[in-house]
Amino acid sequence: xxxxxxxxxxxxxxxxxxxxxxxxxxxxxxxxxxxxxxxxxxxxxxxxxxxxxxxxxxxxxxxxxxxxxxxxxxxxxxxxxxxxxxxxxxxxxxxxxxxxxxxxxxxxxxxxxxxxxxxxxxxxxxxxxxxxxxxxxxxxxxxxxxxxxxxxxxxxxxxxxxxxxxxxxxxxxxxxxxxxxxxxxxxxxxxxxxxxxxxxxxxxxxxxxxxxxxxxxxxxxxxxxxxxxxxxxxxxxxxxxxxxxxxxxxxxxxxxxxxxxxxxxxxxxxxxxxxxxxxxxxxxxxxxxxxxxxxxxxxxxxxxx
Amino acid sequence: xxxxxxxxxxxxxxxxxxxxxxxxxxxxxxxxxxxxxxxxxxxxxxxxxxxxxxxxxxxxxxxxxxxxxxxxxxxxxxxxxxxxxxxxxxxxxxxxxxxxxxxxxxxxxxxxxxxxxxxxxxxxxxxxxxxxxxxxxxxxxxxxxxxxxxxxxxxxxxxxxxxxxxxxxxxxxxxxxxxxxxxxxxxxxxxxxxxxxxxxxxxxxxxxxxxxxxxxxxxxxxxxxxxxxxxxxxxxxxxxxxxxxxxxxxxxxxxxxxxxxxxxxxxxxxxxxxxxxxxxxxxxxxxxxxxxxxxxxxxxxxxxx
Numbered sequence: 001x002x003x004x005x006x007x008x009x010x011x012x013x014x015x016x017x018x019x020x021x022x023x024x025x026x027x028x029x030x031x032x033x034x035x036x037x038x039x040x041x042x043x044x045x046x047x048x049x050x051x052x053x054x055x056x057x058x059x060x061x062x063x064x065x066x067x068x069x070x071x072x073x074x075x076x077x078x079x080x081x082x083x084x085x086x087x088x089x090x091x092x093x094x095x096x097x098x099x100x101x102x103x104x105x106x107x108x109x110x111x112x113x114x115x116x117x118x119x120x121x122x123x124x125x126x127x128x129x130x131x132x133x134x135x136x137x138x139x140x141x142x143x144x145x146x147x148x149x150x151x152x153x154x155x156x157x158x159x160x161x162x163x164x165x166x167x168x169x170x171x172x173x174x175x176x177x178x179x180x181x182x183x184x185x186x187x188x189x190x191x192x193x194x195x196x197x198x199x200x201x202x203x204x205x206x207x208x209x210x211x212x213x214x215x216x217x218x219x220x221x222x223x224x225x226x227x228x229x230x231x232x233x234x235x236x237x238x239x240x241x242x243x244x245x246x247x248x249x250x251x252x253x254x255x256x257x258x259x260x261x262x263x264x265x266x267x268x269x270x271x272x273x274x275x276x277x278x279x280x281x282x283x284x285x286x287x288x289x290x291x292x293x294x295x296x297x298x299x300x301x302x303x304x305x
Numbered sequence: 306x307x308x309x310x311x312x313x314x315x316x317x318x319x320x321x322x323x324x325x326x327x328x329x330x331x332x333x334x335x336x337x338x339x340x341x342x343x344x345x346x347x348x349x350x351x352x353x354x355x356x357x358x359x360x361x362x363x364x365x366x367x368x369x370x371x372x373x374x375x376x377x378x379x380x381x382x383x384x385x386x387x388x389x390x391x392x393x394x395x396x397x398x399x400x401x402x403x404x405x406x407x408x409x410x411x412x413x414x415x416x417x418x419x420x421x422x423x424x425x426x427x428x429x430x431x432x433x434x435x436x437x438x439x440x441x442x443x444x445x446x447x448x449x450x451x452x453x454x455x456x457x458x459x460x461x462x463x464x465x466x467x468x469x470x471x472x473x474x475x476x477x478x479x480x481x482x483x484x485x486x487x488x489x490x491x492x493x494x495x496x497x498x499x500x501x502x503x504x505x506x507x508x509x510x511x512x513x514x515x516x517x518x519x520x521x522x523x524x525x526x527x528x529x530x531x532x533x534x535x536x537x538x539x540x541x542x543x544x545x546x547x548x549x550x551x552x553x554x555x556x557x558x559x560x561x562x563x564x565x566x567x568x569x570x571x572x573x574x575x576x577x578x579x580x581x582x583x584x585x586x587x588x589x590x591x592x593x594x595x596x597x598x599x600x601x602x603x604x605x606x607x608x609x610x
Contacts, residue, residue, distance in 0.1 A: 015383040016349045040379040041346045044321045066382045066412055074345040077371045078320040099411040106404040107371055 002030050002133070004154065004206055004304040006229070009045040011270035011296035013213075013235050013249075014067055016041050020272060021298055022067035025231075026051045027152055027208065029134045035059040035075075036150055036210050042071035043078050049299055053082060058129060060136065061092035062212060063122065063147035069096070073103055080111050087114040091128050091136075093146050094119035122146035125223060133157075139223055141214035143248045149211040151224060159199035169193045206304045209264075212271050215245060216254035224262045228304050231296065232258055234269035234282055252282040256289035265305070270296035307335050307438070309459065309511050309609040311534070314350040316575035316601035318518075318540050318554075319372055321346050325577060326603055327372035328517060330536075331356045332457055334439045340364040340380075341455055341515050347376035348383050354604050358387060363434060365441070366397035367517060368427065368452035374401070378408055385416050392419040396433050396441075398451050399424035427451035430528060438462075444528055446519035448553045454516040456529060464504035474498045511609045514569075517576050520550060521559035529567045533609050536601065537563055539574035539587055557587040561594035570610070575601035 005028045012020025022039025026046075033055045035042075046053060061069050072090070079088060090100070097117050104115060120126050120138055123146055129136035132155060139149035158180035166176070171185050171193075179185055185193045209227040211220065213235075224230060235249035244251045250258075252269060259267035267290050272279050279295050286293040294302075310333045317325025327344025331351075338360045340347075351358060366374050377395070384393060395405070402422050409420060425431050425443055428451055434441035437460060444454035463485035471481070476490050476498075484490055490498045514529040516522070517538040529535060540554035549556045555563075557574060564572035572595050577584050584600050591598040599607075 014386055016346070016352075016379075018352050021349075040376065041321070041349055044323075044326075044346055044349075047321075047323050064412070066379060070379045070382070071345065074321075074371060074375045077375070081319055099407060102404060102407050107369070 001203065001305075002154075004029050004152075004208070006208060006231070006302045006304065007049055007051055008268075008270070008296045008298060008300045008302070009042055009049060009051075010039055010298060011272060012067075013271045013273055015274070016067075017274045019274070019277075021045050022070075023062075023212065023271060024071065025210070026056065029152065029154070031055075032131075032134070033057070034129075034136070034152070037062055037068040037212075038071040038075055039067045040070040040074075043075050045298060046075075053079070054084060054086075056088075057086060058089045058091065060128070060150050061090065061096065062141075062149065062210070063143060063145050064093060064096055065145065065213070068213070072100070073107060076104070076108055076111070076115060079113065080108065084113045087116050089116045089118055091118045091120060093122045093148070095146070120148065122148040137223070139209065139211060139220050141211060141220065142217045143213045143215070147213055149209060149214065149220070149224075151207060151209050151227070153207040154205035156205050157202045159195070159202045162198055162200055165198050169198065171198065208304050209262075211258070213249060215248045215250055216258065218258075218261065221258065221262050224258075224264070226263050226265075228265040229268060229302060230255075230259050230262060230264040230266070231268045231270055233271045234286070235271050235273045237276070237281055238285055240273075252285040253289060256286035256293060259286075259290040259293070264290075265292070266302075267293040268296050268302060269293060272296075306508065306610075307459075309334050309513070311513060311536070311573075311607045311609065312354055312356055313573075313575070313601045313603060313605045313607070314347055314354060314356075315344050315603060316577060317372075318576045318578055320579070321372075322579045324579070324582075326350050327375075328367075328576060329376065330515070331361065332513065334457065334459070336360070337436075337439070338362070339434075339441070339457070342367055342373040342517075343376040343380055344372045345375040345379075348380050350603060351380075358384070359389060359391075361393075362391060363394045363396065365433070365455050366395065366401065367446075367454065367515070368448060368450050369398060369401055370450065370518070373518075377405070378412060381409070381413055381416070381420060384418065385413065389418045392421050394421045394423055396423045396425060398427045398453070400451070425453065427453040442528070444514065444516060444525050446516060446525065447522045448518045448520070452518055454514060454519065454525065454529075456512060456514050456532070458512040459510035461510050462507045464500070464507045467503055467505055470503050474503065476503065513609050514567075516563070518554060520553045520555055521563065523563075523566065526563065526567050529563075529569070531568050531570075533570040534573060534607060535560075535564050535567060535569040535571070536573045536575055538576045539591070540576050540578045542581070542586055543590055545578075557590040558594060561591035561598060564591075564595040564598070569595075570597070571607075572598040573601050573607060574598060577601075
């Protein structure tokens with residue numbers, strides 16, 4: 001199976017503390033690396049992980065709270081010190097451009113690579129990245145400021161040709177691509193050999209949904225339906241529901257209900273408030289609603305299966 | 306003896322790495338706390354140390370390279386989250402004001418405390434802080450951009466009155482202050498009792514010089530003369546002298562020669578290049594020139610004696 005995994009670099013909320021770094025993670029899709037969020041200290045965590053710094057070409061910023069973006073300038077400066085020449089694409093809410101460009105002008109005037117800013121409107125679902133094997137779409141979330149989650153979805157791949165069957169039915173090689181992409185084969189005598197008899201089905205496209213920061217947001221369910229893995233804001237326990245609503249964050253129950261309603265394969269809880277010495281309480285609460293729930297932690301690598 | 310100490314939060318150069326955080330330290334003078342420099346991750350280190358976050362009221366930024374200031378915005382945001390109301394004074398080269406004010410306007414609009422910016426001209430020695438017990442003066446350094454060191458010097462205190470001697474010679478209490486500040490006492494019969502017989506000398510004012518980032522800079526020697534402790538740029542070993550000159554940094558020998566010429570009490574080497582797995586080589590080189598040399602390390606507390 002092609003590589004598709006997520007490495008958590010930080011999963012704490014608000015301020016980097018003794019237990020957790022603030023939000024950042026790296027998604028690996030067929031060895032292309034994509035960073036999501038970049039809180040202060042992200043580059044420290046990145047060096048501690050096994051993730052290859054130089055292979056990150058795209059950084060997606062969910063929203064403009066410091067715990068999700070204060071590490072960006074340091075990342076860019078360190079890329080420069082490490083001799084980067086490839087362009088770096090920063091995808092973020094449009095509002096970031098003015099301040100980021102001012103910071104780059106001031107602190108990073110002589111970069112040997114281009115920082116290409118790609119703004120998006122966090123209130124709408126937009127395709128913001130696409131290549132042969134992957135699409136990244138923003139997910140409008142409900143937070144105090146415009147905030148987008150990100151849906152990483154593999155592009156469907158053609159079914160695999162069953163060479164033995166193809167030879168048996170006399171399929172010429174010029175027909176292979178059409179058949180892999182869903183076509184049937186008609187023999188010279190008019191007999192139709194169906195697609196299913198000539199191919200083995202490709203694995204279903206996998207998807208990963210990053211939904212942070214957000215309060216409970218049922219409007220996004222159709223968009224993240226059947227995600228193999230859902231990473232969801234879980235700042236609070238259910239006892240702190242009032243705080244969650246007040247601060248536009250989620251409880252463990254909010255996260256678990258979202259996973260259940262979306263038919264997710266696995267739920268990963270993150271963005272923990274520093275008040276929890278042991279986040280098992282959050283996991284236990286969520287498991288009561290959605291059993292396949294795990295806690296994020298720094299350096300956790302999650303395979304998207 | 307009154308408290309006067311330095312806690313190193315980070316002593317690496319360029320980028321925060323697996324071994325060292327970038328530049329930051331906290332000076333404690335009679336339990337008032339002053340931060341010098343604020344690289345990315347400073348607040349993480351601060352929480353790991355025993356330094357009380359909320360008691361820092363002044364931050365001094367030496368120059369505007371990211372490894373000395375990228376942590377400032379995160380510190381300010383975290384002060385806000387922790388409920389700070391006292392003003393925070395940021396002393397930095399004037400050039401910082403435009404970008405910092407833009408960043409504060411964007412990221413920190415609703416602070417419950419004031420960030421008071423105090424710009425200085427890093428090319429001149431200026432007194433930038435003064436209270437009853439302490440003066441902080443900038444030290445012009447030689448770096449690629451305007452850069453200031455900081456000299457923390459205790460204000461001289463009056464000598465201690467020897468109460469037994471004062472009683473013996475019949476000194477009235479209204480004369481105490483004059484005598485402690487250097488005056489003699491004249492008895493009613495005209496006999497002069499010298500200041501020295503009535504007092505015990507106050508300890509000499511102590512001083513701490515932070516000189517980073519800089520290449521070898523003999524022009525600052527008169528200003529830091531007899532500093533009890535000198536923290537000096539030591540990015541490279543003597544083998545890398547060419548790199549040191551090219552990049553406007555110092556070798557171990559540059560640091561040690563400076564300490565020797567300034568008659569420092571102790572030399573603390575810092576701002577290490579990441580190329581040294583073991584910085585003992587730097588210490589050994591420096592000790593050949595100036596024996597009382599130690600290596601900085603994260604969480605090291607140095608008493609200024």
